[in-house]
Amino acid sequence: MRLLRSTDLALRVLMRLAVAGDSSPTTREVAEAMDVPYTHAAKVVAELQHMGLLTARRGRGGGLSVTEEGRAASVGALVRAFEGDGDVVDCEGTATSPACPLSSACRLRGALRRAQEAFFATLDPVTVADIVTDPTGPLLLGLSPKPS
Template sequence: MNLKKYTDYSLRVLILTGMKSEQELATIKEISTVFHISQEHLRKVVHNLTKLELIESIRGRNGGIRLAKPAEEINVGQLVRILENDFVLLECFNKETNHCIISPACTLKHVLNKALMAFFQVLDEYTLKDLINNEQELRKLMGI
Protein backbone atom coordinates (compact mmCIF):
# COMPACT_ATOMS: atom_id res chain seq x y z
CA MET A 1 0.00 0.00 0.00
CA ASN A 2 1.19 3.45 -0.81
CA LEU A 3 -0.17 6.62 0.76
CA LYS A 4 -0.64 9.60 -1.53
CA LYS A 5 1.84 12.48 -1.49
CA TYR A 6 -1.11 14.64 -0.47
CA THR A 7 -1.46 12.66 2.77
CA ASP A 8 2.29 12.83 3.35
CA TYR A 9 2.31 16.60 2.81
CA SER A 10 -0.72 17.02 5.08
CA LEU A 11 1.04 15.14 7.87
CA ARG A 12 4.20 17.22 7.39
CA VAL A 13 2.20 20.48 7.56
CA LEU A 14 0.57 19.31 10.78
CA ILE A 15 3.88 18.20 12.28
CA LEU A 16 5.61 21.52 11.64
CA THR A 17 2.55 23.52 12.66
CA GLY A 18 2.13 21.40 15.77
CA MET A 19 5.65 22.28 16.90
CA LYS A 20 4.83 26.00 16.99
CA SER A 21 3.82 27.70 20.23
CA GLU A 22 0.34 29.20 20.48
CA GLN A 23 1.75 32.64 19.63
CA GLU A 24 3.83 31.44 16.66
CA LEU A 25 2.37 30.91 13.24
CA ALA A 26 3.71 28.66 10.51
CA THR A 27 3.66 29.93 6.94
CA ILE A 28 3.33 28.17 3.63
CA LYS A 29 6.64 29.69 2.59
CA GLU A 30 8.37 28.29 5.69
CA ILE A 31 6.87 24.83 5.20
CA SER A 32 7.81 24.93 1.52
CA THR A 33 11.40 25.82 2.37
CA VAL A 34 11.76 23.23 5.11
CA PHE A 35 10.30 20.30 3.17
CA HIS A 36 11.15 21.37 -0.41
CA ILE A 37 7.49 21.20 -1.47
CA SER A 38 6.00 23.69 -3.90
CA GLN A 39 3.97 26.46 -2.33
CA GLU A 40 1.12 25.75 -4.74
CA HIS A 41 0.83 22.15 -3.49
CA LEU A 42 0.94 23.38 0.07
CA ARG A 43 -1.79 25.96 -0.52
CA LYS A 44 -4.13 23.13 -1.54
CA VAL A 45 -3.12 21.04 1.46
CA VAL A 46 -3.55 23.97 3.87
CA HIS A 47 -6.91 24.84 2.34
CA ASN A 48 -8.15 21.29 2.87
CA LEU A 49 -6.76 21.04 6.42
CA THR A 50 -8.56 24.31 7.16
CA LYS A 51 -11.82 22.91 5.77
CA LEU A 52 -11.32 19.85 7.98
CA GLU A 53 -10.94 22.25 10.93
CA LEU A 54 -7.51 20.87 11.82
CA ILE A 55 -5.73 24.16 11.24
CA GLU A 56 -6.84 27.75 11.13
CA SER A 57 -5.57 30.37 8.79
CA ILE A 58 -4.83 33.90 9.97
CA ARG A 59 -4.78 36.45 7.17
CA GLY A 60 -2.75 39.61 6.99
CA ARG A 61 0.81 40.80 6.89
CA ASN A 62 1.86 38.72 9.89
CA GLY A 63 -0.55 35.91 9.09
CA GLY A 64 0.01 32.21 8.86
CA ILE A 65 -1.47 28.98 10.12
CA ARG A 66 -1.79 27.26 13.47
CA LEU A 67 -3.49 24.16 14.80
CA ALA A 68 -7.22 24.59 15.31
CA LYS A 69 -7.23 22.04 18.12
CA PRO A 70 -4.65 20.53 20.47
CA ALA A 71 -2.19 18.09 18.88
CA GLU A 72 -3.38 15.31 21.20
CA GLU A 73 -6.86 15.56 19.65
CA ILE A 74 -5.68 14.93 16.08
CA ASN A 75 -5.70 11.17 15.53
CA VAL A 76 -3.37 9.86 12.82
CA GLY A 77 -5.61 6.93 11.84
CA GLN A 78 -8.69 9.12 11.44
CA LEU A 79 -6.71 11.63 9.40
CA VAL A 80 -5.35 8.98 7.02
CA ARG A 81 -8.86 7.56 6.54
CA ILE A 82 -10.14 11.04 5.65
CA LEU A 83 -7.30 11.91 3.28
CA GLU A 84 -7.03 8.57 1.51
CA ASN A 85 -9.96 7.39 -0.57
CA ASP A 86 -8.76 4.08 -1.96
CA PHE A 87 -8.09 1.08 0.23
CA VAL A 88 -8.87 -1.42 -2.50
CA LEU A 89 -5.72 -3.51 -2.21
CA LEU A 90 -6.79 -6.12 -4.73
CA GLU A 91 -9.39 -6.41 -7.46
CA CYS A 92 -11.51 -8.63 -5.21
CA PHE A 93 -11.88 -5.85 -2.63
CA ASN A 94 -14.30 -4.15 -5.04
CA LYS A 95 -17.32 -6.38 -5.82
CA GLU A 96 -18.31 -4.25 -8.81
CA THR A 97 -14.98 -4.64 -10.66
CA ASN A 98 -13.94 -8.07 -9.39
CA HIS A 99 -13.40 -10.55 -12.20
CA CYS A 100 -11.07 -12.94 -10.40
CA ILE A 101 -12.33 -16.51 -10.87
CA ILE A 102 -10.89 -17.80 -7.58
CA SER A 103 -12.41 -15.03 -5.50
CA PRO A 104 -15.15 -17.17 -3.90
CA ALA A 105 -12.58 -19.61 -2.48
CA CYS A 106 -9.57 -17.31 -2.09
CA THR A 107 -8.35 -16.54 1.41
CA LEU A 108 -5.80 -13.94 0.30
CA LYS A 109 -8.41 -11.19 0.44
CA HIS A 110 -9.14 -12.08 4.06
CA VAL A 111 -5.45 -12.03 4.95
CA LEU A 112 -4.95 -8.64 3.30
CA ASN A 113 -8.11 -7.22 4.85
CA LYS A 114 -6.85 -8.35 8.27
CA ALA A 115 -3.51 -6.66 7.54
CA LEU A 116 -5.30 -3.44 6.49
CA MET A 117 -7.33 -3.45 9.71
CA ALA A 118 -4.11 -3.98 11.72
CA PHE A 119 -2.52 -1.05 9.85
CA PHE A 120 -5.35 1.24 10.95
CA GLN A 121 -5.38 -0.18 14.45
CA VAL A 122 -1.76 0.91 14.85
CA LEU A 123 -2.37 4.35 13.31
CA ASP A 124 -5.36 4.83 15.62
CA GLU A 125 -3.02 4.52 18.61
CA TYR A 126 -1.18 7.72 17.65
CA THR A 127 -1.97 11.41 17.68
CA LEU A 128 -0.14 14.38 16.23
CA LYS A 129 1.28 14.94 19.72
CA ASP A 130 3.00 11.54 19.51
CA LEU A 131 4.54 12.49 16.17
CA ILE A 132 6.18 15.60 17.64
CA ASN A 133 7.38 14.19 20.96
CA ASN A 134 10.95 14.32 19.63
CA GLU A 135 10.58 18.02 18.85
CA GLN A 136 14.19 19.00 19.47
CA GLU A 137 15.48 16.40 17.03
CA LEU A 138 12.87 17.41 14.45
CA ARG A 139 13.76 21.09 14.83
CA LYS A 140 17.44 20.32 14.19
CA LEU A 141 16.61 18.34 11.06
CA MET A 142 14.24 21.04 9.81
CA GLY A 143 16.63 23.86 10.61
CA ILE A 144 14.02 25.78 12.59
Protein backbone atom coordinates (compact mmCIF):
# COMPACT_ATOMS: atom_id res chain seq x y z
CA MET A 1 0.00 0.00 0.00
CA ARG A 2 1.25 3.44 -0.85
CA LEU A 3 0.26 6.48 1.21
CA LEU A 4 -0.90 9.72 -0.34
CA ARG A 5 1.59 12.58 -0.16
CA SER A 6 -0.82 14.48 2.09
CA THR A 7 -0.89 11.56 4.56
CA ASP A 8 2.89 11.37 4.65
CA LEU A 9 3.16 15.13 5.10
CA ALA A 10 0.55 15.18 7.89
CA LEU A 11 2.50 12.57 9.83
CA ARG A 12 5.80 14.39 9.31
CA VAL A 13 4.31 17.76 10.33
CA LEU A 14 2.92 16.30 13.55
CA MET A 15 6.20 14.54 14.25
CA ARG A 16 8.17 17.75 13.72
CA LEU A 17 5.86 19.76 15.95
CA ALA A 18 5.83 17.06 18.64
CA VAL A 19 9.57 17.58 19.19
CA ALA A 20 9.57 21.37 18.71
CA GLY A 21 9.42 22.06 22.45
CA ASP A 22 8.79 25.75 23.15
CA SER A 23 9.45 26.88 19.58
CA SER A 24 6.49 27.41 17.29
CA PRO A 25 7.62 27.17 13.68
CA THR A 26 5.45 28.69 11.00
CA THR A 27 3.86 26.68 8.22
CA ARG A 28 6.40 28.15 5.82
CA GLU A 29 9.33 27.12 8.05
CA VAL A 30 7.98 23.58 8.38
CA ALA A 31 7.46 23.38 4.60
CA GLU A 32 11.00 24.56 3.94
CA ALA A 33 12.49 22.17 6.51
CA MET A 34 10.65 19.27 4.89
CA ASP A 35 11.33 20.47 1.36
CA VAL A 36 7.68 20.52 0.32
CA PRO A 37 5.67 23.26 -1.38
CA TYR A 38 4.16 25.76 1.04
CA THR A 39 0.68 25.31 -0.48
CA HIS A 40 0.74 21.57 0.26
CA ALA A 41 1.91 22.15 3.81
CA ALA A 42 -0.76 24.82 4.34
CA LYS A 43 -3.55 22.45 3.24
CA VAL A 44 -2.31 19.71 5.54
CA VAL A 45 -1.86 22.12 8.46
CA ALA A 46 -5.41 23.41 7.96
CA GLU A 47 -6.78 19.85 8.05
CA LEU A 48 -4.75 18.94 11.15
CA GLN A 49 -5.96 22.12 12.83
CA HIS A 50 -9.56 21.26 11.91
CA MET A 51 -9.02 17.82 13.48
CA GLY A 52 -7.80 19.49 16.70
CA LEU A 53 -4.32 17.98 16.44
CA LEU A 54 -2.43 21.25 16.18
CA THR A 55 -2.96 24.92 16.83
CA ALA A 56 -1.95 27.71 14.50
CA ARG A 57 -1.50 31.25 15.75
CA ARG A 58 -1.15 34.14 13.36
CA GLY A 59 0.96 37.25 13.60
CA ARG A 60 3.99 38.16 15.62
CA GLY A 61 4.84 35.39 18.03
CA GLY A 62 2.56 33.02 16.16
CA GLY A 63 3.29 29.64 14.69
CA LEU A 64 2.27 26.03 14.93
CA SER A 65 2.18 23.75 17.94
CA VAL A 66 0.92 20.24 18.47
CA THR A 67 -1.95 19.74 20.93
CA GLU A 68 -2.09 17.01 23.57
CA GLU A 69 -4.63 15.28 21.32
CA GLY A 70 -2.10 15.48 18.51
CA ARG A 71 0.62 13.84 20.61
CA ALA A 72 -1.75 11.06 21.65
CA ALA A 73 -3.27 10.62 18.18
CA SER A 74 -3.24 7.12 16.75
CA VAL A 75 -1.16 6.84 13.60
CA GLY A 76 -3.74 4.38 12.25
CA ALA A 77 -6.57 6.88 12.79
CA LEU A 78 -4.54 9.64 11.12
CA VAL A 79 -3.79 7.47 8.12
CA ARG A 80 -7.47 6.48 7.83
CA ALA A 81 -8.53 10.13 8.05
CA PHE A 82 -6.18 11.27 5.29
CA GLU A 83 -6.48 8.21 3.07
CA GLY A 84 -10.25 7.93 3.29
CA ASP A 85 -12.16 4.70 3.52
CA GLY A 86 -12.16 3.81 -0.16
CA ASP A 87 -11.15 0.47 -1.57
CA VAL A 88 -7.59 -0.27 -2.64
CA VAL A 89 -8.86 -0.94 -6.17
CA ASP A 90 -11.74 0.70 -8.00
CA CYS A 91 -14.00 -2.10 -9.16
CA GLU A 92 -17.04 0.08 -9.81
CA GLY A 93 -15.50 2.11 -12.60
CA THR A 94 -15.94 5.75 -13.49
CA ALA A 95 -17.15 7.79 -16.43
CA THR A 96 -13.78 7.29 -18.12
CA SER A 97 -13.04 3.76 -16.90
CA PRO A 98 -15.48 0.88 -17.17
CA ALA A 99 -16.41 -1.27 -14.18
CA CYS A 100 -14.46 -4.48 -13.73
CA PRO A 101 -16.25 -7.38 -15.46
CA LEU A 102 -15.41 -9.61 -12.48
CA SER A 103 -16.95 -7.31 -9.86
CA SER A 104 -20.02 -9.49 -9.27
CA ALA A 105 -17.97 -12.59 -8.39
CA CYS A 106 -14.50 -11.33 -7.52
CA ARG A 107 -12.81 -12.39 -4.29
CA LEU A 108 -9.80 -10.12 -4.75
CA ARG A 109 -11.61 -6.97 -3.61
CA GLY A 110 -12.49 -8.53 -0.24
CA ALA A 111 -8.96 -9.85 0.26
CA LEU A 112 -7.48 -6.44 -0.51
CA ARG A 113 -9.95 -4.76 1.85
CA ARG A 114 -8.95 -7.13 4.67
CA ALA A 115 -5.26 -6.47 3.98
CA GLN A 116 -5.90 -2.72 4.05
CA GLU A 117 -7.70 -3.00 7.39
CA ALA A 118 -4.86 -5.13 8.79
CA PHE A 119 -2.43 -2.39 7.74
CA PHE A 120 -4.48 0.24 9.59
CA ALA A 121 -4.98 -2.03 12.61
CA THR A 122 -1.22 -2.47 12.92
CA LEU A 123 -0.85 1.32 13.13
CA ASP A 124 -3.78 1.88 15.52
CA PRO A 125 -1.87 1.37 18.81
CA VAL A 126 1.05 3.53 17.65
CA THR A 127 0.81 7.20 18.66
CA VAL A 128 2.58 10.31 17.39
CA ALA A 129 4.43 10.44 20.73
CA ASP A 130 5.66 6.88 20.14
CA ILE A 131 7.19 7.65 16.76
CA VAL A 132 9.19 10.68 17.90
CA THR A 133 11.19 8.98 20.63
CA ASP A 134 14.97 8.58 20.22
CA PRO A 135 16.58 8.43 17.74
CA THR A 136 13.88 10.11 15.64
CA GLY A 137 13.22 13.13 17.88
CA PRO A 138 16.76 14.55 17.85
CA LEU A 139 16.97 14.00 14.09
CA LEU A 140 13.74 15.93 13.59
CA LEU A 141 15.09 18.78 15.69
CA GLY A 142 18.12 18.94 13.42
CA LEU A 143 15.95 19.68 10.41
CA SER A 144 16.14 23.32 9.54
CA PRO A 145 15.07 25.42 6.60
CA LYS A 146 17.44 25.43 3.66
CA PRO A 147 19.36 28.66 3.27
CA SER A 148 17.84 30.95 0.65
